Amino acid sequence: MSLDLVATTELCFSYNGAEVLDKVSFRVRQGDYLGIVGPNGSGKSTLVKTILGLNRPAHGTVTLFGNPQEQFADWQKIGYLPQRLKFFNPNFPATVEELVRLGLLAGKNFPKRRARGDDAAVEETLAIMGIADIRKRLIGELSGGQQQRALLARAIVGRPELLIMDEPTTALDPETRERFYELLQLLNRERNTTVILVTHDTWSIGKYATRFLYIDKRVVFDGTFDQFCQSEEMTGFFGEHAQHIICHRH
Numbered sequence: 589m590s591l592d593l594v595a596t597t598e599l600c601f602s603y604n605g606a607e608v609l610d611k612v613s614f615r616v617r618q619g620d621y622l623g624i625v626g627p628n629g630s631g632k633s634t635l636v637k638t639i640l641g642l643n644r645p646a647h648g649t650v651t652l653f654g655n656p657q658e659q660f661a662d663w664q665k666i667g668y669l670p671q672r673l674k675f676f677n678p679n680f681p682a683t684v685e686e687l688v689r690l691g692l693l694a695g696k697n698f699p700k701r702r703a704r705g706d707d708a709a710v711e712e713t714l715a716i717m718g719i720a721d722i723r724k725r726l727i728g729e730l731s732g733g734q735q736q737r738a739l740l741a742r743a744i745v746g747r748p749e750l751l752i753m754d755e756p757t758t759a760l761d762p763e764t765r766e767r768f769y770e771l772l773q774l775l776n777r778e779r780n781t782t783v784i785l786v787t788h789d790t791w792s793i794g795k796y797a798t799r800f801l802y803i804d805k806r807v808v809f810d811g812t813f814d815q816f817c818q819s820e821e822m823t824g825f826f827g828e829h830a831q832h833i834i835c836h837r838h
């Protein structure tokens with residue numbers, strides 16, 4: 589049986605008394621590609637931050653790679669791309685290539701020397717994300733979409749076992765977005781990279797993810813996208829029109 593890379597039990601979290609997560613329990617097994625969806629303000633980013641230990645839950649537990657999160661130390665196994673990327677100061681002193689290379693540092697012990705294979709990993713990732721031609725440009729001088737590609741490249745260059753991404757495609761043009769989803773699918777299928785992706789892009793999640801978690805402070809649905817779209821219980825919960833909007837493939 590494959591390992592649970594993430595497991596939460598009855599996770600509760602509040603901001604200043606306002607409840608955002610209510611007894612959220614779910615598991616992510618090695619090799620899963622999980623899409624987390626839900627309306628604005630439903631707690632998706634809060635859930636991801638709580639999994640990563642950036643928020644302390646009021647109740648419940650998180651385990652990462654089979655260990656209680658407080659004891660987990662192998663953070664290089666996890667690639668994280670937060671939501672709302674901070675826009676870079678135009679004078680931010682790093683080029684695209686340097687930023688991507690930083691993604692390799694987490695997996696190294698001190699002193700953090702270059703290893704054989706690092707250059708190839710950087711080259712491959714720059715090419716996949718379509719940013720090889722802007723590698724010498726300063727990050728702060730790029731468009732939002734170009735910055736997002738570079739940050740995505742940094743998150744994947746170290747080939748983490750678990751990739752957690754919070755709305756990674758919002759600034760990407762349709763072609764890059766599709767390429768990005770294809771890349772994630774490749775990493776998931778061929779390298780067994782486990783993916784957790786928060787998104788409003790339900791069509792893509794329906795197409796690519798193997799599991800679909802609908803959150804609205806609590807877990808409303810956990811299963812495949814097709815099961816979600818065919819579930820009469822979900823039709824009862826959302827109403828036919830809303831369910832159709834979520835499931836509609838453009």
Ligand SMILES: Nc1ncnc2c1ncn2[C@@H]1O[C@H](COP(=O)(O)OP(=O)(O)OP(=O)(O)O)[C@@H](O)[C@H]1O
Nearest residue numbers: 603604608626627628629630631632633634635671
């Ligand atoms: N740092 C914070 N302090 C106080 N309240 C917060 C904070 N961050 C989020 N919230 C509130 O918690 C709730 C859940 O926010 P969260 O960002 O987790 O939702 P989300 O599902 O990711 O939303 P979206 O789809 O809009 O990105 C919202 O009501 C939000 O206003």
